[in-house]
Amino acid sequence: MAISKQRKDEVLAQYQDWLKRSQSVILVEYTGSKMKVLDALRAKIRDSGGEFHIVKNTLAKRAFVESGINLPDNAFEKSTAVSFAFSDPASTAKALADAIKGNELVKVKAGFLAGQALNPVQVKSLAEMPPLPVMRAQLLGVLQAPAGKLVRTIAEPARGLAAVVKAFSENAPAAA
Numbered sequence: 001m002a003i004s005k006q007r008k009d010e011v012l013a014q015y016q017d018w019l020k021r022s023q024s025v026i027l028v029e030y031t032g033s034k035m036k037v038l039d040a041l042r043a044k045i046r047d048s049g050g051e052f053h054i055v056k057n058t059l060a061k062r063a064f065v066e067s068g069i070n071l072p073d074n075a076f077e078k079s080t081a082v083s084f085a086f087s088d089p090a091s092t093a094k095a096l097a098d099a100i101k102g103n104e105l106v107k108v109k110a111g112f113l114a115g116q117a118l119n120p121v122q123v124k125s126l127a128e129m130p131p132l133p134v135m136r137a138q139l140l141g142v143l144q145a146p147a148g149k150l151v152r153t154i155a156e157p158a159r160g161l162a163a164v165v166k167a168f169s170e171n172a173p174a175a176a
Helices: 005-021 035-047 057-066 089-100 120-128 132-175
Strands: 024-029 050-055 080-085 107-113 116-118
Touching: 005 050, 005 057, 005 080, 024 089, 035 050, 035 089, 050 057, 050 089, 057 080, 080 089, 089 107, 089 120, 089 132, 107 120, 116 120
Parallel strands: none
Antiparallel strands: 024 080, 024 107, 050 080, 107 116
C-alpha cells in the first residue's frame, strides 16, 4: 500500500528526530520473526532508555544520509528495525543483545556510534561493555583509591602510638 507524499515527509521527519536525539543506532534484520518476539525486544530496549522501531528502508536510508550517517548500502536490505539509544549506548546494545540471544531470526546488520559506522562484531563488543553507571562507579573507585591510601598511611603512626599507649595503660595498673 502506497503512502502519500505528506505522510512520507512526516515519517522522514520522525526518523530524523530519533537520529538527532540518539547517541547510538543499531540496525537489525527481523525477517520471519513473530510480533511477540519484537514486542519483547521493544520492552527490553525501552527499559534501557532507548526505543526500537520497525522502519521503511527507503525512508530510513534517506534519513540516515540527510543526517550525515553513512552506513553500508546492504544495511537497508530485507526487513529493518532500528534501536535508538537515547541515554546509554552500552546498556541499549546489551538489552538488544540479550533479547536476541538464541533467536536466529533477528540479526544485527550494522550500527552507528560517535560518528563511526559499526559492523555486527563491533556492536557485540559495545553490548559487552558495562553500562554507564557501572563505568562511573569504577572510575570513581580508581580516583578515590590513592586518596584513601594516603589517609591510611598518614593515620597509621598515630594509630600505632595509640595502641602502644593503650597496651601500656592496661598493663600499668596490674604492675602497680
